[in-house]
Amino acid sequence: MKLSKALGIVFSLLVLGAVVFYFVQFGKGGEVNTEVNPESKDVANEEQVVDERSEEKVSRPVVEEVKVVEEKVEKPTTTPAVKTEEIAAVLSDEDLIKSYYSKLQEQKLEEAYALKYDTEKISFTKFQGWYGNVKTAVVSDITSKGNHKYQFTVDLKENNGVEEKYLVNMEVIDGLLKTTSSQKTWSNNSVEVYFDIVDGVRKIHVVKNGIDKLVTSVDENDNVYLGKLYDKHEISADKKYLIYRLMGNGYGSSDSHIYDIDAGREVHVFYDPDKYGFSKDGKYFYDCRGQNDYMGGEYLYVYSVPQFTKIFDFQAYFGDGVAVCDYYNSDTNDFIFVANSGSAKVFDFDSASLQ
Numbered sequence: 001m002k003l004s005k006a007l008g009i010v011f012s013l014l015v016l017g018a019v020v021f022y023f024v025q026f027g028k029g030g031e032v033n034t035e036v037n038p039e040s041k042d043v044a045n046e047e048q049v050v051d052e053r054s055e056e057k058v059s060r061p062v063v064e065e066v067k068v069v070e071e072k073v074e075k076p077t078t079t080p081a082v083k084t085e086e087i088a089a090v091l092s093d094e095d096l097i098k099s100y101y102s103k104l105q106e107q108k109l110e111e112a113y114a115l116k117y118d119t120e121k122i123s124f125t126k127f128q129g130w131y132g133n134v135k136t137a138v139v140s141d142i143t144s145k146g147n148h149k150y151q152f153t154v155d156l157k158e159n160n161g162v163e164e165k166y167l168v169n170m171e172v173i174d175g176l177l178k179t180t181s182s183q184k185t186w187s188n189n190s191v192e193v194y195f196d197i198v199d200g201v202r203k204i205h206v207v208k209n210g211i212d213k214l215v216t217s218v219d220e221n222d223n224v225y226l227g228k229l230y231d232k233h234e235i236s237a238d239k240k241y242l243i244y245r246l247m248g249n250g251y252g253s254s255d256s257h258i259y260d261i262d263a264g265r266e267v268h269v270f271y272d273p274d275k276y277g278f279s280k281d282g283k284y285f286y287d288c289r290g291q292n293d294y295m296g297g298e299y300l301y302v303y304s305v306p307q308f309t310k311i312f313d314f315q316a317y318f319g320d321g322v323a324v325c326d327y328y329n330s331d332t333n334d335f336i337f338v339a340n341s342g343s344a345k346v347f348d349f350d351s352a353s354l355q
Contacts, residue, residue, distance in 0.1 A: 093150065093172045094142050100177055101137040101154060117176035133158045148172040149180075162232055167194075191239045191261065195230075202230050206242050208261050215259050216266075218246060228255075238282045240306075241267075258285070260306065268308040270301075274325040278305070279349040280333055286347075288325035288337060298322045300337055302347065311352060314345070318354075 233244035298321030302312035
């Protein structure tokens with residue numbers, strides 16, 4: 001009996017111990033496991049995220065590398081990378097050239113001067129003297145000569161009305177502009193005028209149909225008090241004559257010269273007119289000055305062409321001066337002016353007479 005009771009007690013203790021062990025290990029409804037598992041899930045999740053990023057880091061560069069390889073293969077078959085860079089450089093150079101002349105037009109001379117490569121050879125004062133009177137500066141026909149060298153045309157107009165055209169060769173060096181040559185020119189179809197200036201002496205050339213002729217040389221040195229300075233020029237509509245004006249330096253008078261391009265010689269000189277020109281048929285030349293001109297004169301002269309023989313002198317023929325030189329009417333081929341007496345007058349070139 002005592003033995004059986006002892007065995008019963010031992011069995012009961014074993015059952016109780018098993019129950020206690022179960023609750024200690026697993027808790028109620030697996031609460032112990034739920035406290036441990038979230039950490040395990042976080043670790044698992046964290047490992048999964050790292051794996052995904054690792055895949056991104058591994059897989060994406062592979063895709064990008066494939067794309068780069070594909071671009072390197074495709075581009076040479078269309079537009080080589082070097083050629084693209086050259087085109088970009090050309091555009092950049094052209095923009096720089098245009099910006100330079102835009103600054104001249106806007107009279108931002110210090111900014112324009114800062115774009116010049118060889119400023120040690122040209123002082124800002126001298127640069128300002130060249131471009132301080134510019135009203136417009138228009139660049140056209142920019143042509144690349146290779147190696148950042150360009151040729152183009154510049155039309156300059158000054159505030160005093162003087163218009164000049166230049167053929168310019170320019171080089172871009174380290175983002176700065178170096179003018180290698182600048183040649184003043186004025187073209188009228190097959191006729192072109194250009195200048196050489198050496199030590200203050202200007203040589204005026206005219207080229208027609210490829211034949212170059214020296215028109216004249218003008219000493220423009222400042223120390224020549226009564227010397228002449230080149231002012232402007234033009235070519236007749238029929239391209240037969242060059243008219244150029246020399247402006248008096250000091251007290252010297254200004255005068256205009258007519259050069260026969262085909263004959264290669266000067267054929268006429270006239271002085272400070274208000275109006276001048278050829279009749280539309282090219283048979284006559286006129287120059288007129290009114291009484292308001294500070295030099296006086298009050299005349300209308302008409303010359304036959306090509307001899308330039310005077311055929312009409314209003315003041316000498318009629319004893320009256322010219323008050324106002326009005327205008328030439330190409331439609332009716334006549335010149336309208338006002339005499340000192342106040343009456344309007346018309347010279348008709350068709351009949352070569354006063355109407």
